[in-house]
Amino acid sequence: MxxxxxxxxxxxxxxxxxxxxxxxxxxxxxxxxxxxxxxxxxxxxxxxxxxxxxxxxxxxxxxxxxxxxxxxxxxxxxxxxxxxxxxLGFIAGVDIGATSVDLALADFRGEILERRSDVADVRTAPDQLLNTINDMVSEMLNQHGADDSHLLGIGMGVPGPVHFPTGVLIRPPLMPAWEGFPIKDFLRDRFPNARPVVDNDVNIMALGEASVGGGVGLDNFFYIKIGTGIGCGIIVDGEIYRGSDGCAGDVGHICVDYNGPICHCGNAGCLEFMAAGPAMAEKARLAAKNGEGKLLAKALKDKDGQLTSVDVGEAAAAGDQAANKIIEESGRMIGGVLAGLVNFYNPKAIFIGGGVSNIGHQFLSTIRQATLRRATALSTRSLQIDYSKLGSDAGVHGAIWLAIENTFALA
Ligand SMILES: [Zn+2]
The missing domain is CATH 1.10.10.10 (Winged helix-like DNA-binding domain superfamily/Winged helix DNA-binding domain)
Structure with a gap:
């Protein structure tokens, strides 16, 4: 059979x-x-x-x-x-990022059968992007001799605040057109036997790390995503902690400088506004313009004025002092906030993912030092701080894991 x-x-x-x-x-x-x-x-x-x-x-x-x-x-x-x-059937895991979408088709043990990625603009209308995603899922099912009716679960991570019980986005800054859109109903229309579940992208990454990454066997840990923004997935007693409204872990707007620049949320000196990818890129652009970083200036010229945090990492690895300083400033601010979280929660490990985790080891070691320096001795005695073991696969693994759990929970 x-x-x-x-x-x-x-x-x-x-x-x-x-x-x-x-x-x-x-x-x-x-x-x-x-x-x-x-x-x-x-x-x-x-x-x-x-x-x-x-x-x-x-x-x-x-x-x-x-x-x-x-x-x-x-x-x-x-x-x-x-x-x-x-x-038992097929499961789809979908991780929607600001500029890309990662998908996988899996069996009921969470084993990935096929993996795909594509560019995607999350600012497009939800039905348009979801139709593209649904078509890709259908294609993967067909590749495995199945059709839309054989999909029994679908897990989706989105880069915005999600009301978990309904799977609806609430005031998502990156994707305003999705406000209130019934994602689950839309997915069910296409895959009638699939039980959909929608969660915030950082939560599904934390679940991925818990199910097949560095968090296997750990009951209490954080997953920190550092990219355009900064967010934290919290695993408590082996389960994701969402808080009372689903937005637990929104650490990007913790203040690191009361006299700092005004964040898009309206407050001064938010961590993500001062330390995440765009802040690093902007500091690098200024350093290049001011003649402080020769390698940064070269990168700025080569890339038509568009620098990213990865360019900063490459310049630092090649010895650019200005790039080094930018990485250390970001790492220290992030480590300072993590120290507070560690004192408060005492996790066993912190795994760091997201686009900025691709900029090299110096960033990780600065975060480690800053966290260990500020947190209490007992809370850091056996604390592990590492980059995510799953890299860009954390989201799809977590989406699959959550989808299987959801399928059984409602069965
Ligand atoms: Zn803010």
Whole structure:
């Protein structure tokens, strides 16, 4: 039986079987820690082996769980291991950035089957951009012998504040045309069996890091995205923390200089206005014009007056002192804010992603030093600060992870 036949033969009219609360808990443990034996599931759910045997029996009958081999023996017979049935259906993960879109098609274990990227302008009308994305998802499904009806979950990250229960953007500065647009309904019109979920881009990146990146096995950590803006995804006890209105982690507007320049939010001296990619590029442009950075001046000329933070990183690596100073200033401001967050929350790790994480090691080491210098000794004793292990893949991995979770949660 092919993957798609399995999915349609065992799914309900909505694509997935309905699960009881206990079945959902068992599935959740297998997703997070699988493959697992029946005994291990019983221990994790704090229930009897007999009741787990019955739960697992139902889940196997519904084709949600499948046996994938044997584990180590602890004296008796080797236990049979259970995992999510990868062939239950297809999942799409979409990460919309300000100027690009990253997509992936995955199976139910989160294994990526196909990955695509394209340029995209997030300022275009939502139906236009979403139609382009939907067409790409359909193409990927077709490549794998499936059609739109075989997509059972779709996770989407967007660069703006999201009201999580409805998946609607609220006053998104980068994409004003999307205000109030019913993204989930639009996706459901195209993929009738898919359960859509929409979240802020930084949250899905943090979830990606938690599911397959440096955060695997860590219960408490931050994911900091530094690009055009600065945002923070917060993992608490293994789950994303969204706050009461869905905008937790908006650290870009923490003040680092009360006498600083006025940010687009109207306040003075916001971290992202002073330290993120555009601020670094603007400082580099000024340094080049003032004759302070020879390599920056050359880059400015070569690139027709358009510098980015990556150009600053390259100039610094080649020995440009002005570029070095710009990187250190940004790193110190970001590290200073992180120190406050570390004192407040005591995470095990901080992973740094986003476009500005591509500018080299000096930026990371400045952030590290500034954080460690200011935070308390106990909170930094075992603190790890690193670039994201997943780079630009963090978003799609997180979108897939969230989509699978959402699919089971509502089943
Ligand atoms: Zn601001």
């Amino acid at each position: 092919t993957v798609t036949q399995q999915a349609s033969a065992h799914g309900t009219e909505r694509g997935l079987p309905r699960l009881s609360r206990t079945e959902m808990k068992a599935v959740g443990q297998v997703r997070k820690r699988g493959p697992l034996s029946r005994t291990a599931i019983a221990e994790l759910l704090d229930t009897s082996r007999a009741s787990v045997t019955s739960i697992v029996g139902n889940l196997m009958e519904m084709n949600v769980l499948t046996e994938v081999g044997h584990g180590k023996s602890d004296g008796g017979r080797r236990p049979r291991l259970l995992d999510i049935n990868a062939g």
